[in-house]
Amino acid sequence: VHALGVGATGGLILGMMTRTARGHTGRPLAADAPEMAIYVLIMLAAVLRVLMPWLVPSLYVSSLVASAAAWSAAFLIYLWQYTPWLVSARPDGKDG
Incomplete structure (x- = not known):
């Protein structure tokens, strides 16, 4: 379930x-x-969430935190990259 999510x-x-x-x-x-x-x-977040607890159970909490950080970083990079594009006019002047 977590691999899918x-x-x-x-x-x-x-x-x-x-x-x-x-x-x-x-x-x-x-x-x-x-x-x-x-x-x-x-993909790193998925691996850390699913495989790390299975391979190294003693790092369960650390792998959850690292997975959450990687997942959050991916969405933050999206916001950083795409927010300026999505709130401004298209560079080719066409309707978006």
Whole structure:
């Protein structure tokens, strides 16, 4: 359940948000470095949440905290990257 919630759902939500935001703001549909960091952090969060407690049970709480930090960092990077794009006009002058 946590693999689906943290990894699959979090990754799907961010994937759709990045793709939709790029399309509606007239930006190229290609991932740049911040987006790659977003996707890596979401997958890292899933691994830390699901596999680490199973592989090293003594690090259970630490892996939960690290997973939550990675997941939160992914969404914060999204906000940092996309908020300026979403609150301003498209660079090509078309309607968004």
